[in-house]
Amino acid sequence: MRAVFSKPSTIIVLLLLVVFTVSAASMAEANGGEISTSLIKTLGMTLCLCLAAVAMDVSWGYTGILSLGHFAFFGLGGYMIGMWIMYARTERIVVDSLANAPLPPTPQEIRDGIGTQIFGVVGESEIPFIWFGAHSLIIQLALVVLVPGLLALVFGWLAFRSRVTGVYLSILTQAMTLALALYLFQNDSGLRGNNGHAGLQNIPGFEDVPQSVVSVWFFVASAVALGLGYVLCAFVVSGKFGSVIKGIRDDEARVRFLGYQVTHYKLVVFVMTAIICSIAGALYYPQAGIINPAEIAPIASIYLAVWVAIGGRGRLYGASIGAAFVSLLSTWFTGGRVPDVDFGVFSIEWVNWWQVLLGVSFVLVTLFAPKGIGGLFDLIRLPAPRPPWRGEASKDAAE
Amino acid sequence: MSALLEVAGVSVSFDGFKAINDLSFEIAPAEMRAIIGPNGAGKTTIMDIVTGKTRPDEGRVLWGENNVSLLKLSEAEIARLGIGRKFQRPTVFEDQSVFDNLVMSLENPRGPIAALAYSLTGGDAARVREIADEIGLSKELPRKAGELSHGQKQWLEIGMLLAQDPQLLLVDEPAAGMTVGEREHTTRLLKDVAKTRSVIVVEHDMEFVRQLECRVTVLHEGAVLAEGSLDHVTNDERVIEVYLGRSGER
Numbered sequence: 001m002r003a004v005f006s007k008p009s010t011i012i013v014l015l016l017l018v019v020f021t022v023s024a025a026s027m028a029e030a031n032g033g034e035i036s037t038s039l040i041k042t043l044g045m046t047l048c049l050c051l052a053a054v055a056m057d058v059s060w061g062y063t064g065i066l067s068l069g070h071f072a073f074f075g076l077g078g079y080m081i082g083m084w085i086m087y088a089r090t091e092r093i094v095v096d097s098l099a100n101a102p103l104p105p106t107p108q109e110i111r112d113g114i115g116t117q118i119f120g121v122v123g124e125s126e127i128p129f130i131w132f133g134a135h136s137l138i139i140q141l142a143l144v145v146l147v148p149g150l151l152a153l154v155f156g157w158l159a160f161r162s163r164v165t166g167v168y169l170s171i172l173t174q175a176m177t178l179a180l181a182l183y184l185f186q187n188d189s190g191l192r193g194n195n196g197h198a199g200l201q202n203i204p205g206f207e208d209v210p211q212s213v214v215s216v217w218f219f220v221a222s223a224v225a226l227g228l229g230y231v232l233c234a235f236v237v238s239g240k241f242g243s244v245i246k247g248i249r250d251d252e253a254r255v256r257f258l259g260y261q262v263t264h265y266k267l268v269v270f271v272m273t274a275i276i277c278s279i280a281g282a283l284y285y286p287q288a289g290i291i292n293p294a295e296i297a298p299i300a301s302i303y304l305a306v307w308v309a310i311g312g313r314g315r316l317y318g319a320s321i322g323a324a325f326v327s328l329l330s331t332w333f334t335g336g337r338v339p340d341v342d343f344g345v346f347s348i349e350w351v352n353w354w355q356v357l358l359g360v361s362f363v364l365v366t367l368f369a370p371k372g373i374g375g376l377f378d379l380i381r382l383p384a385p386r387p388p389w390r391g392e393a394s395k396d397a398a399e
Numbered sequence: 400m401s402a403l404l405e406v407a408g409v410s411v412s413f414d415g416f417k418a419i420n421d422l423s424f425e426i427a428p429a430e431m432r433a434i435i436g437p438n439g440a441g442k443t444t445i446m447d448i449v450t451g452k453t454r455p456d457e458g459r460v461l462w463g464e465n466n467v468s469l470l471k472l473s474e475a476e477i478a479r480l481g482i483g484r485k486f487q488r489p490t491v492f493e494d495q496s497v498f499d500n501l502v503m504s505l506e507n508p509r510g511p512i513a514a515l516a517y518s519l520t521g522g523d524a525a526r527v528r529e530i531a532d533e534i535g536l537s538k539e540l541p542r543k544a545g546e547l548s549h550g551q552k553q554w555l556e557i558g559m560l561l562a563q564d565p566q567l568l569l570v571d572e573p574a575a576g577m578t579v580g581e582r583e584h585t586t587r588l589l590k591d592v593a594k595t596r597s598v599i600v601v602e603h604d605m606e607f608v609r610q611l612e613c614r615v616t617v618l619h620e621g622a623v624l625a626e627g628s629l630d631h632v633t634n635d636e637r638v639i640e641v642y643l644g645r646s647g648e649r
Contacts, residue, residue, distance in 0.1 A: 241514040243503045247492045254490045257450060258563065259478035259509050268511040 009158025013317050014227055021223035027367045028192075028219075030212040037212040041287045042331055044219035046324050048284035051226045053323035054233050054316050055273035055280070060305065061313030062237045063269045064249030066166075068301045069173030072180050073148040073274040075296035077281030079184075080144045082197035082291050085182060087134035088204035090117045121195050128190030144282045145275050152274035153267065160263045160270070165252065174298045184293035188259045200285050215287065222283045226320070229276050233316055236272070245269060306358070310365050311372050318374025324375065401464060403428045404482075404567055409448060410621075418444045419455065420621035426567065431593035433600045433608045433629075436618035437641060442601045443487065445618070450484050451477040463566075479509065483565035487572045489552035493545030497536055497555055500544050501527045504562035513563070521583050533591070534558040535584060537576030550581035555563050557588060567597045576608045586610045605633075 008397055027033030028040050034165050059065045094113035098105040105113075116125045133139030159172055187193035203214060236242065247255045250261055256262050285291045303326075311322015332338060333354035339350040350357075366373055402425035407571050411419045419441045426432055434442055447453035449460060451474040460469040462480060469477055478484075492500050505523055507513070531537045534554040539547060543553060553573055560568050573589065575583045589611065592598055608615060608629060615632050617624045619641050625632045632638050 185437075236515065239515070240502060240517040241511065243492075243495060243499045244511075244514055246494060247503060250492055250494055251490055253452075254486070254492070256474040258504055258559070259475050261473070261475045261509065265511050265514075290559050348591045 004101075004231060004238055007234065007238070009163075009315070009317050010231070010234045013230060013320070017194060017227050017230075021220060024187055024214050025220055026369055028212065028216050029234065030210070030216045037215045040212075040215040040219050042328075043223040044215065045284050045287045046285070046327055047219070047222040047226045048280040049228045049307070049327050050320040050323045051222075051280040052277045053311065053319040054226070054230055056238060056304050056308050057278035057313055057319035058233050058245075059269055059273045060308060061315070061319065062242065062249060063245040064165075064252075065266060065270060065303065066170045067173045067270070067273075068170045068298065068305060069177040070273065070277050071300035071304050072177035072296045073152065073277040074281035074304075075291065075293075075300075076148045076151070076180075077144050077278030078200075078285030078291040079191060079197065080140050080147055080278070081132060081282040082200050083134040083191075084137050084140035085200050085202070085204060085286065086118055086197050087131065088137070089199065089202055090114045091135070092204060093117065098379070119192065122187040122193050124188075130190045141282075144278050148274045149271050149279035152271045156267045156270040157263075160266045171295055174301070177296055177301050178298050180296070181293045181296045184296070192257060192292075194292055196290060196295075197285075198290045200291065201287065201289040203286065215229070218283060218287045222287070225279060225283055229279070230316060230320070233276070236269075237316070241265075306362050310362065310374060312374025313372065315374045318372055318375075321373050326358065330358070333357070400459075402426060403430075403463065404449065405459070405461040405466070406445070406449070407459045407461070409445070409455045411444065411448065411453060411455040411458065419448070419622050422458070422618075422622055424616055424623060424626070425583065426597050426599060428566070429595060429597055431589070431592065431598045431600070431611060431613035433602055433611055433613055434592045434618060435602055435605070435608060435615060436624070439620075440618040442618055443571060443620040444621075446571060446599075448599065449477075449569060450474060450482060474595075475509070478563070478565075481564075481566040483560040483563045483568050484564070485553075485556050485560055485568065485570045485573065487575065489549065489556050491544040491547075491552050491555050491559065493543065495544060496541055497531070497544055497547070498527060498540040500555060501530055501558055501562050503558035506562065506564040530561050532557045534563065534588065550577050550584075553577065553581075553585065554588065556583075557592075561592065565596065568592060569599050569601075571601045572603060573600065574602065574604055582607060606630075 024035060024040070024043055025031065027035045029035060029037050040229060052070065056067070056070050059067050059070065091110065091114055094110055094117060095105070098109065098113065111127065112125065115127045119125055119127070127134075155173075155176055159169055164172060164221065183189055184191055184196075185194050191197075201211060201214070203209075206214060237245070244255060244260055244265055247258075247260075248265060252262055255265075304323075307322040307326050308319045309322070310326055311320065314320025333350045336351060338350040340350060369375055404426040406425070409419055409422045410417065422441070422445060434445070436442055437617045444453060448455050449469065451469060451472055454470065461467065462469050462482070467480065469480075469482075472480070492503070495503075502519065502523065507517065507523070507527060528537065528540075531540055534557060536547075536551060536555060539551065542554065547555060557568075557570070557573070560570075565644065570589065573585050577585060586607070589600065591597055593613070600608070600611060600613075614627065615629050616626045617632050617635075617638050619637075624637045624641065627639050
């Protein structure tokens with residue numbers, strides 16, 4: 001852990017995060033400030049995306065696993081927490097509506113009521129087996145970790161054991177997220193098909209708390225999660241484990257001949273980053289309010305990679321900057337508040353043209369600034385006071 | 400004294416081409432051996448087989464006193480048994496410092512959890528400095544491996560092998576692309592190493608092999624053509640025909 005906090009970038013990121021969180025939260029509507037509830041939610045969601053991007057960077061930037069399926073884990077986290085929110089809220093509604101019945105309702109009646117309420121939309125009334133833990137927040141929180149962790153473990157084991165690497169692995173992960181999305185689109189998937197889960201912003205047990213306050217809670221929780229996740233990732237990529245995974249990225253075969261089981265290392269990274277993404281998703285969707293299978297369409301995972309590339313892969317703060325920068329810009333452009341550019345013959349409507357702009361900047365960054373936005377910080381890098389054999393002495397410094 | 404490594408009756412073919420044909424040889428503990436042969440003789444393939452990269456179609460590869468078969472083991476497991484390999488092109492982790500390259504190679508538990516929990520001990524740091532002295536890179540420890548000269552990268556890779564503390568080193572063309580001074584350093588280094596460990600050197604360069612002063616195995620078309628001292632094999636008519644004759648034309 002010592003190595004993590006001796007890195008200036010980690011300290012700076014954590015300080016900035018604290019300053020940003022405290023000032024934004026204190027200026028929130030709930031605390032009599034100027035920042036609207038919807039903006040607080042956007043900022044909180046952005047922090048969750050940053051966390052996912054940091055995890056993606058550990059996988060891609062440090063280990064060389066270009067997973068184009070990590071958003072599937074993000075979405076699964078949202079689904080797992082969404083199940084509890086849907087169930088607990090519906091249970092309350094059903095109990096309330098049966099309260100005036102002549103006879104007190106039996107548990108079976110309540111269960112039937114919940115089933116009809118939640119699954120009526122897909123023509124069902126039975127509660128599927130996968131909702132076995134939906135009544136319990138604890139179980140669903142455990143599933144936020146276990147479900148994506150297990151999926152990543154099985155998928156990763158099959159892929160890494162067969163030494164699938166590079167573009168083939170990327171395609172496999174795309175297939176994984178596509179298959180999952182298509183499955184969830186089915187009405188009989190047990191997760192309400194294309195309706196997904198809605199009303200997730202209403203947290204059971206806190207119905208009386210105004211959204212302006214709930215949004216601040218989630219905003220702060222997202223910031224804490226990002227901070228902890230960042231420290232965890234910074235720890236993982238430093239030290240000997242970091243050396244080994246960077247070695248795997250640069251020359252996998254060589255690492256094997258050093259006696260390291262590459263498969264095990266990749267699995268640890270893949271599963272860990274999947275779980276981090278899932279936790280980020282579990283915090284994101286209660287702020288977004290809705291999750292449906294379109295969220296984990298293949299393009300979402302590609303965006304995640306684009307954020308990391310634009311921010312600068314191989315440096316965790318770069319990934320966070322990329323995710324924050326691009327996703328906030330995307331919100332701004334697609335929010336309809338950017339003035340359209342009218343050329344008379346045709347006009348650039350940013351809602352549609354934003355994608356083009358994003359695509360072009362991705363190409364430009366890849367070609368001309370492979371270090372991304374994070375590369376700018378190299379220009380102002382201060383000489384770090386480190387033991388002589390730990391420093392990154394440059395040629396200039398050596399002379 | 401039993402052999403450290405025994406390769407017996409090994410054959411392998413790629414798409415019908417027989418790269419190794421009923422090849423057998425043995426390496427004794429603390430023996431230095433040079434393997435020479437023209438291009439395509441199967442020198443690199445036999446290293447691939449011993450280190451687990453390639454699986455032979457037939458034959459046995461046995462290791463150590465207990466005669467462990469290497470054919471069922473993964474590359475990492477074979478490396479852990481004590482067989483280190485240096486590639487033809489220097490392959491070091493260019494993005495990381497010389498120090499980190501050596502720390503990663505040090506003989507320590509290799510699991511992910513152990514790597515996460517690892518913190519540099521005084522003993523390990525001292526061992527790294529000792530190896531750096533041995534390979535002449537003490538002053539380069541903080542530099543990125545990618546900034547080293549070609550020769551220095553070759554030594555770093557040998558240093559990484561030493562850090563693994565193997566019983567057998569497989570060294571593929573260590574002197575390729577080196578200056579005369581660098582070659583002499585490499586020769587000394589290998590001879591030093593061979594005092595306590597077995598070393599197999601695959602080499603093209605006869606002059607370099609001569610300086611190693613060791614037993615020589617000549618490969619041709621995937622089989623052993625001759626074996627013995629360098630003078631013995633260079634006087635063998637078949638060797639002259641297939642190998643020396645060719646290089647003599649240059």
